Amino acid sequence: MWSGVIDAAGLLAALMALGFLLAGRRRAVRTDVRALFASLVLIMIFRNLDDMVECFGGVSALDPIEGYIETLSPVLWFFFFYAFLQGSVQRELAESEERNRILLESLPQRIFFKDSSSAFVSVNEPFARDFSLQPEQLRGKTDWDLFPRELARKYRGDDRRVMDTGKPETLIEKNVAGGVERTVEVVKAPVVSDEGDVIGLFGIFTDVTERLRAEQELRDRERFLNSIFASIQDGLSILDTDLNIVRVNPTLEQWYAHSLPLAGRKCYEAYHGRDRPCDVCPSRETLETGKAAFAVVPKSGPGGEVAGWLDLYTFPRMDPATGQLEGVIEYVRDITARKQAEDALQRRSELERLITSISTGFIDLSHDEIDEGVNKALRTVGEFAGVDRTYVFQFREHTALADNTHEWCAPGVTAQIQNLKGVSFADELPWVLGTLRNHEVLHIPRVADLPPEAESERAHFGRQDIQSLLAVPMIYEGTLMGLVGFDSVRSEKKWDEDAIVLLRIMSAVFSSALQRKRSEEAQRASEERYRLVFENATDMISLHSLDDLRYLYVNPAIRGNLGYTEEELVGTTAFRWVHPDDRDVLRARLSEAMATGQGSVEFRYRQKSGAYVWLEATGRTVLDERGERVALLISRDITDRVLRREELRALSLADPLTHLNNRRGFFHLAEQQLKVSNRTRSTMLLFFTDVDNMKWINDNLGHKEGDLALIETGNVLKEAFRESDIVGRVGGDEFAVLALQAKREESNEILARLQRRLDARNAQPDRRYRLSLSVGIACYEPEEPLPLEELMARADALMYENKRAKRSN
């Protein structure tokens, strides 16, 4: 039962298969194969139908033949499979041939097959086209038929060699086709039979004329670009997108010779010795933005130090085919020299500004501000020059000793100013002192290298940890007044010319300023001394206006002598207090005294008490603090002297004929003046005169004329000498004059003045005789005091020598 059902299902399936076979439109298998399988399906139908009938108890009409038919079934299966195999092989062969044909025809290369005699068996279309022939027309032809003789011989030789050796060859050779010479690349390979015999060869040749020309052009262009790449004196570096160096030019390799090879490394490793990208990098910027960028970057040296500066221009490197960013081109220009020049220029500019600032800064500094100005300048210059210590030494006592008067120290550097007071350069730094005295710059880049004669200096500098030193002498009007210097204690340092120039200028500015300070201090001291003298003098000293003699200033002695306070006198004219009878004399004599700088005047002056005192005043013009001319009067109270003089006169000490002092009066006054001279340490001159030819005048012209001659002589003497000098008639025709406060060298001048007075007298008309005097002069020196008589005797002796000399002439 079940078998019948199964057979029925099988029958149904077989019928469906037959239906598909007959109705199917696909031509997936060949017809013969389809027919074979149809036979198999029919057998399945017979078998299933026969079995189904038997199972359901019937007797199939097919039963007698079903067994035999089914026996054919395996045979049909075999043929079915075999037919498939046969169809597959033939199809593959056909397809292979078709593919080969299409391949041969579609290839641009020229392809040929030759037999063992080098005759063409077959060629492809492009090959035949070169000779304007069809492929079949070339069959049986040889190279001799197609190419020039020489080429044909060569080709034949190549063919024989390939076939003899059995090894393929690739040849680049000249070829002529259609009268056009070209370069071809030929691959020739032997064709071997199944038995291993070489039965011919096939060749593929390609016209490489254009390719070679293009390659040559490419090589030329590459060489050209390489030459440009190599000849550019600026650096070129090609980076990929990961900042890897792809290529650099020789200039860049030369700059970074310490870091070779550059290619293949990260740019920040090769160029900057860093292990990560730089914070500021135009290449990164270009990679991020796709735009050109620029930066000034340091050029690292072998030790990572900054060895220079570079202008770095970066440009995007685009793939011409895709337009994608594929890296960066770095164009690098060494600007070290330019930057150094700029830095030097800037430093020079700063230096000039600094010098100008320091120089002009001292102009307006007052005396009290100079020290602070020097300290400030030392700090400014020290910071600018990058030194550890700047300082000023000033010599005193003719360079015997020196003091460190000003100093600036960099942070962390020990100050030495307190330890360097009263330094004896001659003992401790003789070598330095010698250099400074020669007005030379002292430049010691390395203290350890000081010469043996500077052993003392080496020890001295060593105590201050000085490693390098630069010092310039401070010279004012040719005199060495000190030095200004730089110290380097933390490292050795060699200063350049700019530093020396700066120090020289500082030296000039400081020496001028410090000398000004010294001068002002000296002036102040001098003024102080004068002020002390002025205020403590017993003589009355006063300043007056020139026009009306108004008091401008008076010293305290005025109050002591006259009773007036300064406030009472300043602003009033001196004439207000002078006796009315003496005002004209005072005005006249004072004008003369101030004009000549000599002479004095006696006048009466009313004290605050109302009483008059006699004053003797000398005057001269001086400049006040504003530069204006004023009158300086130095007055003293001579009331006692005047009273004594009047008293002498009253005691008949005068000569009644000439109204001069007689011998007694002269000696009396002269003795007093000798004492004064000894006290004041002032010299005096004694003139002893005798009237020449007095006897002749008396004898020939009468005694009356002789008396007139004596009177005239007295007048001449009074005119020739100062009023304060003591003049006396000490004998018959002998006169003596004691010139007060007169020096020996003034004697000739006084004699000349006396002679001029005599000449003026003798020049008067109607004179009956010539008035002449013989003079002897003796000088009184307080340092060598002698009695008046001795002084008179010396002068008398000299007078007689003068008289004898006249007579002998």
Next chain:
Amino acid sequence: MLDRLEERDVLMLMFALGVMAFTLARRRRLAQVPAWGVIWASFWVVLGGWTLTVLEGFLWPNVLSLLSHLCYAASSVLAAVWCWLAFVAKPNEDRDVVRGD
């Protein structure tokens, strides 16, 4: 039971084993046949049927006979499937198509 064994069945089985050896030897090339797995399974199933037909002459005639009928029916079903795939159904890939003459 041997009376059920027929000589032509044995002969047919021997032929079939020979075909089986042939297909195994050329299996790689025959694999190019469209829906090769289906047609080859159909052959193996019918081969099984023939084998069972011979074996039912020695033992379990009813069971093996039923199984042999089942194999024949299955083989027919597989053949129908192959015919559908090879001649009716549209190909999925061109490589499955073998053009006829």
